[in-house]
Amino acid sequence: MEKSKLQLFAEAIQGKKIVYLYRVKEDAATANAEGIAFTTENGRTKSKDADSTATKDGSIRTPGVAEVEITATSILSKGDTMIDKLESALDGDKVIEIWEVNLEEEGTSDNADKYKAKYFQGYLTEMEITSNAEDFVEVSLTFGINGNGVDGYATVSEEQQEIASYVFADTQKTGA
Template sequence: MELQLFANEAVQGKKLVYLYRILSKAATTDGATLAFTTENGRTKSKDADSTATKDGSIRTPGAAEVEITATSILKKGDTLIEDLEKALDDDALIEIWEVNLAEPATDANKFKGKYFQGYLTEIEHTANADEFVEVSMTFGINGNGETGEVTVTTKQQEQAYAFADTVKTGA
């Protein structure tokens, strides 16, 4: 009984999706998922300085740092990965949405999520002879992100499976 309850309450990895957009394209481009994503991750860490006192050490926390990682299989003709790599070359700011599709929000096609802005800091293409080409990326995030409700269209949800918002902001 407890195992069944766990299975109904646990969030599967495929339900936590990430959408990306180059900030300069916000007026004309929707946020998009990477094709064939195999893994995503978000890490928040904080260094702390230690000061020795007569009573023992005291710790002073530094600023939190956030990194988002993504790994996917390269799709033929994938323009999003090309755009993201160009953004790395151009030091262009990127918008990233982390969306939990297992937690619908108040309106249709809205889900609980987080919004981030940052830079692509690393991209690696791995091409093993017997496997598909894999692309791994690391994004350095400005600040801690903001929590809110994120629009994910039906089409974006379908792509995910095979605060600013993800829809165009204007012409």
């Protein structure tokens, strides 16, 4: 049975269900990947230049190498250490690992407790911190990616999922 356009829209993925997690690669043995607090927007762009060669029969296009960029924009959170880690990685030319995780697509039985993801490595190539008198401080990041990324499944903890939504909390005291 064919689905109507309205049914297809009902299955559309909300932007907040695609989360990005980051880690400085040299910290892989000691730290989990983290999200950036108060992210307002993420993006991934894949582009490829092509050269044209004129021939008697018309032009021939020769595709170049694909380039991938990932962007993130967030409101700066007081005490956010991830922004500091990323800025240090920018200053030190350190490789950053990035996971683009789709929380709407859970793994199969082979990948239980995991979500469909794309894994990247690259460098933070641009960081802009904007602060004006009327709004919150905004941080914009651009990552230049090595290669094209790899598909797989990523483990996402409850804490990491809080990036996308609230996690249920019980009514009992938490033992602060």
